[in-house]
Amino acid sequence: MEVEDMLRFALVHGAAGADEIDRLCAQHGWLRNGLLPDGTRVVPFACWAQTCAAYGRGGVAALRTLLADPDLASFAIAVLEEVKTVQSVQALLGFCDAATWQSPDATHAEWKALSALNLLLSLDDGVQVDAAAMGDVLRVVVKAFDTTAQPFLKRLCLYAARGAPTAQTLAWLQQLDVPEAEVKAEAEAQAARAVAIKSIKRRLSPTYKAPDAKAKRQIQRARAADL
Structure with a gap:
């Protein structure tokens, strides 16, 4: 899974894509902070999933809401750039x-x-x-x-x-x-x-x-x- 794949999936499939992204996030236990127990840094897929799913369900209006969240603003900006x-x-x-x-x-x-x-x-x-x-x-x-x-x-x-x-x-x-x-x-x-x-x-x-x-x-x- 690459972030770009998730972005494209949300852009193409909308609300149905958001449901699938949520399912994958729960199934694979994606992390929000991107930090493994041993200190290794990985992609914070859970934040990307939340942002992409928000767009899939609510479009740009949903991303405007996420811009107010300091933890998610950068992710929302990245999706807006792709829109x-x-x-x-x-x-x-x-x-x-x-x-x-x-x-x-x-x-x-x-x-x-x-x-x-x-x-x-x-x-x-x-x-x-x-x-x-x-x-x-x-x-x-x-x-x-x-x-x-x-x-x-x-x-x-x-x-x-x-x-x-x-x-x-x-x-x-x-x-x-x-x-x-x-x-x-x-x-x-x-x-x-x-x-x-x-x-x-x-x-x-x-x-x-x-x-x-x-x-x-x-x-x-x-x-x-x-x-």
């Missing part, structure tokens, strides 16, 4: 809107949520959202960027800005000063900003055409082949 819908983006934006961005840990739930938004919105085959959602993305990115002192998290913010390809985002990036204490960190920040500016300019161009469903599948197959 790839406007509704999952809205749930992640709601979570990010309430974030403080104080943690320096990239594995903290709030940074995982921003990373998920980056993956869902910043690529050509990503989820298409309206202008209001793009405004929310920019607001979240600016707050996170201004709050964190960690160079690698600031770079994540810059990359995530691509998910809001608007004139306002472009203006923010172009006027942004990104000095870092170390030369390498500053070069990396400037490179991330350049990538974001280039992406947004391209998507704002009158000649840009978002890929249709067929083109998206081709992009996804090409990306999978590169992994």
Whole structure:
């Protein structure tokens, strides 16, 4: 059993899939903390099972509830990233809107949520959202960027800005000063900003055409082949 298999099963089979996931969890005694008696770490399948089953029965609305649980928020974020819908983006934006961005840990739930938004919105085959959602993305990115002192998290913010390809985002990036204490960190920040500016300019161009469903599948197959 792989986590990806469980995710796909819940996405495809809904409530029936949730019942089967619950049955397997009980049958095999999956753990919540992922810690065996001898101290060995394993995948916390019980948390994944609870999250996937919640989605199978209640969709994105059920995952919104789990986002409020510190023990399950990261699992809910991972499932929302796989759902790839406007509704999952809205749930992640709601979570990010309430974030403080104080943690320096990239594995903290709030940074995982921003990373998920980056993956869902910043690529050509990503989820298409309206202008209001793009405004929310920019607001979240600016707050996170201004709050964190960690160079690698600031770079994540810059990359995530691509998910809001608007004139306002472009203006923010172009006027942004990104000095870092170390030369390498500053070069990396400037490179991330350049990538974001280039992406947004391209998507704002009158000649840009978002890929249709067929083109998206081709992009996804090409990306999978590169992994």
